[in-house]
Amino acid sequence: MRPRRRETPLASLPGSRQLSERNWPAVGFDAVSLRGEGWTERPFRQFVLKVNGRCNLSCTYCYVYELADQSWRDKPRIISPNALGQAALRIAEHAAAHRLPVVEIILHGGEPLLCGESFIRSAVALLRNAVPAETGLSLRLQTNGTLLTQRMLAMLREQDIKVGVSVDGTAQTHDAKRRYANGRGSYHLVSAALRRLAEERYSAIYSGVLCTVDISADPIETYESLAAFSPPRVDFLLPHANWSALPPGAPAVRYGEWLSAVFDRWYGQRTPETRVRLFEEIIHLLLGGHSSSEAIGLSPVALIVIDTDGSIEQVDTLKSAFPGAPDTGMNVFTHSFDDVLGHPAIMARQIGDKGLSDTCRACPVVKICGGGYYPHRYSQGEGFRNPSVYCEGLRYLIEHIARRIRADLRERSAC
Amino acid sequence: MDELDEFVTDLVDLTNVSLADLRSLDHPILTKALLRAAEEARDSVGVVAGFQAAI
Numbered sequence: 001m002r003p004r005r006r007e008t009p010l011a012s013l014p015g016s017r018q019l020s021e022r023n024w025p026a027v028g029f030d031a032v033s034l035r036g037e038g039w040t041e042r043p044f045r046q047f048v049l050k051v052n053g054r055c056n057l058s059c060t061y062c063y064v065y066e067l068a069d070q071s072w073r074d075k076p077r078i079i080s081p082n083a084l085g086q087a088a089l090r091i092a093e094h095a096a097a098h099r100l101p102v103v104e105i106i107l108h109g110g111e112p113l114l115c116g117e118s119f120i121r122s123a124v125a126l127l128r129n130a131v132p133a134e135t136g137l138s139l140r141l142q143t144n145g146t147l148l149t150q151r152m153l154a155m156l157r158e159q160d161i162k163v164g165v166s167v168d169g170t171a172q173t174h175d176a177k178r179r180y181a182n183g184r185g186s187y188h189l190v191s192a193a194l195r196r197l198a199e200e201r202y203s204a205i206y207s208g209v210l211c212t213v214d215i216s217a218d219p220i221e222t223y224e225s226l227a228a229f230s231p232p233r234v235d236f237l238l239p240h241a242n243w244s245a246l247p248p249g250a251p252a253v254r255y256g257e258w259l260s261a262v263f264d265r266w267y268g269q270r271t272p273e274t275r276v277r278l279f280e281e282i283i284h285l286l287l288g289g290h291s292s293s294e295a296i297g298l299s300p301v302a303l304i305v306i307d308t309d310g311s312i313e314q315v316d317t318l319k320s321a322f323p324g325a326p327d328t329g330m331n332v333f334t335h336s337f338d339d340v341l342g343h344p345a346i347m348a349r350q351i352g353d354k355g356l357s358d359t360c361r362a363c364p365v366v367k368i369c370g371g372g373y374y375p376h377r378y379s380q381g382e383g384f385r386n387p388s389v390y391c392e393g394l395r396y397l398i399e400h401i402a403r404r405i406r407a408d409l410r411e412r413s414a415c
Numbered sequence: 416m417d418e419l420d421e422f423v424t425d426l427v428d429l430t431n432v433s434l435a436d437l438r439s440l441d442h443p444i445l446t447k448a449l450l451r452a453a454e455e456a457r458d459s460v461g462v463v464a465g466f467q468a469a470i
Contacts, residue, residue, distance in 0.1 A: 272444055280448065287452035408445055 025355070025384065029344035034351065041341040042350055043098035046303040047091050048316070051079050051123060052110040053308040057144050058181040061212060061239055071324070076308045078115055083310035084123055086332040088130035094337040095135040102136035107161070108305075113147040117155045124159050140164065140207060144178065146186050148193035153202055162207040165194055167229070169222035173214050194229040208233030208274075215254050219261040227273040234276045236262070237295075240320035243379035243389050252389060256396025263401060282401050285368045296394075298370040300350035304340060306332060312340050314349075321378040348384070349374055357385045369394045 053075045055062070079087075095103050105127055107120070115123070124139060131137045141156065145165040156163055167190050168174040175185025197206050209231040211222065226234050238255060241247040247255065263279050266272065281293045291297025294315065305313040305326065310333055313326035328343050340346060348355045356371040363369075371377060372388020379386050388394060 267444055270441065270443070280444075283444075283448045284452055284455075287448060289452045289455045405445065405448075408442065 025344040025348035029348060031342070031344060031347055034347070034354075039351065041338075041347065042300040042302060043094060043100060043341070044302055044304045044337050045100060045102070046104045046106065047087075048106045048108045048303060048305040049079070049084075049087060050108050050110065050305065050307045050316075051084075051112050051119070052114045053077055053079075054114060055109060055111040055144065056114060056146060056180070057111070057178060057186055059144075059179065060177045071319075075311075078119070079123075079308040080310075083306075083308065083332065084126060085130075086310060087306045088127050090332045090337055091127070092130040092132055092135075096132045097338065100135050102138055103131065104138040104140060107139070107141040109142075111144055111147065112141055113143050113152060117152060120161075121155065121159065124161065138162070142166070142210070144186065145190035145193040148197065150196060153196055153205075157202055157205050160205065162205050163197060163202075164207040164210055164235075165190065165197065166210045166212075167191070167194065167226065168211050168214060169217055170225045173217040173222065177212070177214070191229075194231075198230045206232055208235060208277075210235045210237060212237045212239055213255060213258060214239075215249055215258045219258045220265050223262045223265055231274050234274050236276065236278050238373065238376065238390050238393075240317060240375060241389050242321055242376055243382070243386060245320070247389060251392065252394075253392040253396050255390055256393030256400070259393070259397045260400040263397070263404075267401075267404060279401065282368060282398055283405060286398075286402055286405055291370065294349075295373045296368070296370055298352045298367060300352070301346065301374075304337065304346075312337075314345055315374065317373075318375045318378075321375055322380070325375075325378070355385075357387055360387050363387075363395075365395055365398050368398045 054077050076083075091103060091105065094100070107123070112120070120141075127139070128137060139159070139161045140163070141161050142164045143166070145167065148163070148165065153163075166178070167187075168178055171185070171187040171191070174187040174190070178187070178190070179185045194209070196202070209226055209229060211226055211234060213236055214222070223234075236259065239248055259278070262276070266274075266276050266279060277293060278296065281291050281296050285291055285297050291299045294301055294303055301315070303315060305316045307313055307316075310331045312328050312330045312332060312335065314328060316326050318325040328340055328345070330340055330343070341350075353361050353366060353371075356366065357377075360366050360369075360371045369388070369391075372390055372394055374384060376388040376390055377384045377386045
């Protein structure tokens with residue numbers, strides 16, 4: 001039976017238009033009108049489960065430890081058995097209520113492998129037992145790669161957990177940011193782990209690599225150093241920034257130029273070495289499709305985060321905006337995920353272009369960029385109803401890709 | 416001809432690209448993208464129509 005949703009107090013708060021615009025969606029979100037128009041929430045399908053709240057690295061740009069939100073200090077190091085069990089029940093409840101054919105659970109941190117093999121085995125057994133038989137369970141794990149030993153890989157393969165590894169390009173670029181607290185770089189360990197993961201026997205669990213863009217690095221060299229690990233997919237992540245904490249190093253358009261250079265290198269290959277999610281999603285959106293990534297496009301957000309204390313949070317990269325930004329005030333002990341669907345901040349990310357600024361809604365590429373990644377839209381005192389701080393870069397990249405695709409289609413049409 | 420092929424035929428009508436041309440694009444990334452869009456568009460928006468409207 002579908003759990004009965006409770007309205008969150010925030011949803012019904014009145015406010016002046018000025019107050020609403022400046023604090024939207026926390027204040028002034030008109031859920032009643034939306035529902036009156038027939039709008040309904042979309043269920044969550046991806047659950048980021050923070051099994052370990054600490055990390056063995058001290059990356060310079062980490063949104064968990066190094067930016068505005070420092071809430072990790074007050075949370076348990078490892079998720080408790082109670083919180084884990086309750087999270088599993090809530091996910092199962094949500095899957096059953098919405099008859100979800102599949103749910104994806106991403107074991108995350110901090111560094112999830114700090115939990116150790118036996119903990120992960122037990123956690124996975126618990127999750128598998130909880131999810132209804134008619135719902136498929138896709139398990140993933142995002143790691144910094146430093147603890148990805150042969151033994152750990154064997155366990156992950158046995159448990160059918162797909163693995164994504166964070167690596168920032170060349171050794172020099174990577175070690176400048178992804179390092180231990182004593183300043184020592186992590187590339188030697190991560191590259192060794194990626195070579196192991198790229199072995200044929202682990203192909204079923206090799207999900208891909210995640211690279212945070214550094215425009216001071218050469219784009220082609222960065223791409224080729226990632227492709228050398230034979231990842232099935234590369235995810236490029238723009239550095240966490242917003243209108244109150246600007247992107248590092250250069251105007252936003254430079255990020256578009258940098259990514260366009262990578263696009264040309266990737267797209268120009270007759271036999272592509274790998275998939276690049278950002279580029280594939282932009283092409284798909286240009287062809288009239290719907291995005292399956294929350295970083296781009298107007299598709300409703302389907303991802304929610306469970307922290308080590310059982311608290312339920314929005315996408316945790318919001319920690320880069322301001323302290324408490326991802327908080328919903330709910331947790332798995334007292335709230336269902338249907339309750340969370342009624343939170344204005346979640347609803348604001350499920351209503352397509354109605355959740356965007358007037359500037360975005362008037363923009364010709366809004367269906368493609370979708371206003372950009374939600375945390376990148378934040379401005380202190382103005383909230384989230386702004387274009388992405390990477391707006392110029394995204395538009396540059398989208399138009400660049402569109403020109404290439406259009407030229408190719410026209411060339412074929414002329415044949 | 417399966418359902419996807421039928422849709423691709425509709426798609427190529429929009430772009431004046433023949434089905435054979437599409438199959439022999441010799442561009443795996445573009446071919447894959449077109450087929451993904453075609454598959455998704457069965458019950459939503461037109462593929463190249465969507466592209467043309469977007470830009």
